[in-house]
Amino acid sequence: MWPDLTQYMWIAWLSLALLFVIVELLTLEFTFLMLAAGTLIGGLGTNLFGGPWWFQVLAAAAVSALLLFTIRPLLLRALRRSSRLHPTNVDALYGMPARVTGPFVDGRGFVRLDNGEQWTAEVPDAVGAPELGSRVVVTAVRGATVEVAPATVTPERSSD
Template identity: 75%
Template sequence: MLPDLTQYLWIAWLVLALIFVIVELLTLEFTFLMLAAGTLVGGLGTNLLSAPWWLQVAAAAAVSALLLFTIRPLLLRALRRSSAHIPTNVDALAGIGARVLVPFVDGAGSVKLDNGETWTARLTDPTADVAVGSRLIVHAVRGATVEVVAAGPKENTHG
């Protein structure tokens, strides 16, 4: 005669919820979080009400599905709305100001960016006349060279 293991089913629900939470921490998509909540609310909740095992499984599946299709999209939308793209590293250099360090010859020279870095630079308009100390704006980064354009007269007056 086999023992009745359904009296220990609450342990299985807790272990399953813990596994779902661990997987959620690795994926960060809210899918396994909804499954964990469904497991706890539906499965463990009906177990505590002494429901039969098949009703526990059905309740866990129903609550998980309800959470997956209602709460998860709202959470994903809120997460994506709050995480605006902020350029970093080389992407953040476009639009930053610079000063000419070395005179430009054939459109190539050297500039010191407002963040303190010194870069090899190329003028987007090689015919532009820029003197040492002139104010420029970084247009783009091409490898280890920045493409610069002459700053407007308003920006040239600031020091």
């Protein structure tokens, strides 16, 4: 009277694998990718060879666990090894060389950074005002103003 639904298990395995791949695209941690591979290799593979439903579930769980504990750590290690931190935005300005483009009056002037940006600049009280056209280095960023020092001074990063 009722149809045998186990003959349609392959649709369930493909749907589950697709769901895992979609979730993996949102998380990007290789966990759901390993579950999707286990679903396809263990579950769908066993289904295509005619295994019973309980063996399909067992095979999918075993392959997923094997992939999670063997392949995933290797993939994560390779991913993290190749991704060094590169400073961007304001963090990339610390230590950047610049040339003075406007005279410093009362400790404020203008510099053109080596990336081409024009900034308002300040010099610390202990450092004399740099000459027009001289080279300086960014030592701090305070809002829309950079603090500069002569190019011979090593920049110190401040967290203001």
